[in-house]
Amino acid sequence: MQTQAAASPNVVIFGGSAAGLWLLDELIRAGHNPLLLEAHELGAGQTVASQGIIHGGLKYTLKGLFTRSAQAIKQMPSLWRQCLDSQRQPALAATKLRSPFVYLWHTESIGSRFGMFGAKSLLTIKPIALTPDQRPTPLTNCKGAVYRLDEPVIDPTTLIADLAARHHDRIIKIDCEHGLTFHTDSPGVVRAIKLKNPDTNQVLELQPITVIFTAGQGNAQLRQMVGLSPQAMQRRPLHMTVARGNLPPFQGHCVDGSKTRVTITSTTDPHGQTLWQIGGQVAEDGVHMTPQELIAHVKLELAATMGSLDLDHVQWATYRVDRAEAATDSGVRPDDIQTMTQGNVITAWPTKLALVPVLAQHIAQQLKPAKQNAPITPTIPDHWPRPAVARPPWETDPQWS
């Protein structure tokens, strides 16, 4: 077995999805020499399964309080818009914008009207009430008020492809089960990382100054491999519904009291049909349901919240996905990005896609400034496997009914 000399990256990032790829770009811009290791496909896990809404915090003020989450997230729509318009780095010219805004609407329930937008005056982006003739087709028959909220919705798969294309030469695929060994001096103090190329058995040894885990739910296993507790992470499961067929493009939340009863985002599937991703409270309720039970429940919820919709000839499927976050005492969503530093290992979760830029900036500020030389690219053997970009769950063999 041949061992390749150290490729000399000063930072090694595990996990090539939204958090890892954005961080890779941020660190290169800060003069570091990072290398990113991906175990599966880029974006696999939460990002390609997500709804892509770049929240500005309104969802977090529904209890009438300006929570820490809302404070952290309120600048995000404008920051992302600048990146999408190539006015700020990373320039995301190839990331598809599904919509520049979302709709918000009430049902007629008292709880729904009461409490909505309690602390909206503190938000940067505020809901704009629509007149009946400004309503989108799916909400024409809705009995409550309808608003527009200028939170962009992006297509997460194109985001991943866009970010990955910027630094293709710094992203490699690894085999975590059989081709990864950490050499540690003590828990969380990594002296070397050895990678084995599954095709050639060639070994690559890396001796980074800092190791960063941005592997979503993979962080638990990686932490265990370097002697740290996997209990630092929690998973919160979701059971999402997708509908495709003769549906209008639509992005929005039905707000009922402090909950979003349904959240709908839409895209075009590979056959040119409109596809709705349906999440929100129904995806939480659906965790203990079968796909058939959930689809029946979602149809009732759509009828209750949107009025009569033509759902004839619509096909339905579901997929399950876990949100991976830093553990909280009560098991609820953390308020903000989460990072933990132990030894020379940083474990990170963005908590929301929208907060990925904040996470990257936060980690970059935590690292020692890089030497001011032009960054060199780590030397990776040409034939080392490179990861592909993951496809969204509805394109990977769902059971349509």
Ligand SMILES: Cc1cc2nc3c(=O)[nH]c(=O)nc-3n(C[C@H](O)[C@H](O)[C@H](O)COP(=O)(O)OP(=O)(O)OC[C@H]3O[C@@H](n4cnc5c(N)ncnc54)[C@H](O)[C@@H]3O)c2cc1C
């Ligand atoms: C259904 C759903 C809808 C959502 N909607 C929104 C939304 O509308 N707006 C919003 O702001 N947030 C949303 N979120 C949250 C958001 O998707 C996540 O916070 C974010 O995508 C997490 O990105 P990540 O890069 O940390 O992790 P992930 O996207 O989970 O990626 C982890 C990466 O690490 C890789 N990996 C795993 N194990 C290893 C290993 N051992 N070594 C190397 N690599 C490894 C994986 O293959 C993957 O590429 C949603 C989440 C879900 C589940």
